[in-house]
Amino acid sequence: MPDFRRASCRNCGQHKSKVGPISWGGYCGDCARDLLVANIDGLHTKSGVPWQRWKIGVAENALGPEVTAALFKAGVFAPPLDAPVKGR
Numbered sequence: 317m318p319d320f321r322r323a324s325c326r327n328c329g330q331h332k333s334k335v336g337p338i339s340w341g342g343y344c345g346d347c348a349r350d351l352l353v354a355n356i357d358g359l360h361t362k363s364g365v366p367w368q369r370w371k372i373g374v375a376e377n378a379l380g381p382e383v384t385a386a387l388f389k390a391g392v393f394a395p396p397l398d399a400p401v402k403g404r
């Protein structure tokens with residue numbers, strides 16, 4: 317079920333009148349598919365933002381948020397974590 321309150325995709329920025337309904341996550345259908353594929357590829361190849369997010373999640377569970385924040389500050393995890401998916 318789409319989120320009828322959203323007017324545009326948070327990844328590509330296009331209006332719902334052009335790309336169709338926007339999901340509760342804030343993405344149009346094409347961007348949602350691209351994000352899913354990018355996430356699967358990143359986890360499979362151990363690269364990119366999905367792999368960074370996975371490593372941070374494991375560190376938070378194993379070491380706690382304070383140690384993870386210190387590791388992040390020390391540069392163990394490479395930014396950026398909020399980079400949009402390209403290639404459309």
Ligand SMILES: [Zn+2]
Pocket residue numbers: 325326327328329330335343344345346347348
């Ligand atoms: Zn989009």
